Amino acid sequence: MVAVTGAATTQAAGKAPAPAPKQARSRVTRRHLLEAAVSCLAEHGWAGSTVGVVAERAGVSRGAAQHHFRTREDLFTAAVEYVAEERSTALRELFHTGPAARARPAVVGALVDLYTGTLFRAALQLWVAASNEEQLRPRVTELEARVGRETHRIAVELLGADESVPGVRETVQGLLDMARGLGLANVLTDDTARRDRVIAQWARILDAVLG
Template sequence: MREPQQDRSRATRRRLLEACVECLAEVGWSATTVAVVAERAGVSRGAAQHHFPTREELITAALEHMFDERIELTRAELTTLRGATPTETVVARLVEHFTGTLFKAALQVWTAAAADESLRLRVVPLEQKFGRVAYRMAIEALGVQDDDEVGHRLVQATLDLARGLGLADVLTDDSVRRAEVVRAWAGHLDVVLGAGSGAAAGTRGDKANAKAKAPVKT
């Protein structure tokens, strides 16, 4: 049976959006044109323009698609990491969100948005939305309680660290050094949060609580 026209149209649109994200990550903002995206997606330029008449409409739609994908990946990770997951595994998973194709594409958009007010107005709310989901994922995966102010600050520091490691990976392969940093930071979290037996264990001894109240050196 032939695929219904509506399903084919949705599939074509999705291929274009995914191709646009890949182009942003690989060739940058300026080189991501409708023609280049259409070729990568395996559709004609006319078909691409049928869905997205202008480059601006294509990139805007890809931008929304990209952030939706990042949020869904984050939510999936949240489910996977529930339970007594080693802290290093949690930190490594968080860092992975900032070293993949979606982050590299997002970075291109951030750079363009810095000089484009209208684009920035679109990007900032989406980034804030993603940030909230990632933060909640880290809170739950690391077993940080709602009233633990030190723990919450460390979660934010972990996300900032992950973002910085993602930036360091843009120009060169930084995987070896990144693994060492992840291991060291996870060890620090285990000491301060008292989660040595599992990041999401959810319990801490009196000694760990005393350490959590002490100033954090990073």
């Protein structure tokens, strides 16, 4: 009884911190796995990104990784979706900034940035894998359609575009297609200088079309 009382007294005094709740630890482990999966996919491609490689980078066991994601396809589609949502959140934050941050060149630049970082490289590897993996293809197709719809919706809101006007929807979609093309060009070489000129020109086009 003395030992039990002593332990209780020690905890009450704050000398022995209580362990983190199991659910919180699970969320942290899942996030680490998703972030590690995106990094591995961007760096090593589909062939070099096994569940074991991702688990090692995340600092967890392979068994822990498979507890969260039953298959390799589950892990990597969830990873790309997770980071896509993180980037969408960053875009949404432009709604709460000053007018300068919402100026069309800044909005176009922010949209282009979606396609020039680690996320796009990871998504690109997933697209290539899906073109050859029948099991993966429908999942990636559905994911990309969902991400594409969300990105288009955010772009319309940020640009103040009225898609009831003929040609406006196509102009916004053309902007996103252009951004994806710039992302592809940036995979092999640093395309910053040309990209900046294209962004400026697209901002002028949007001013002319959207008013």
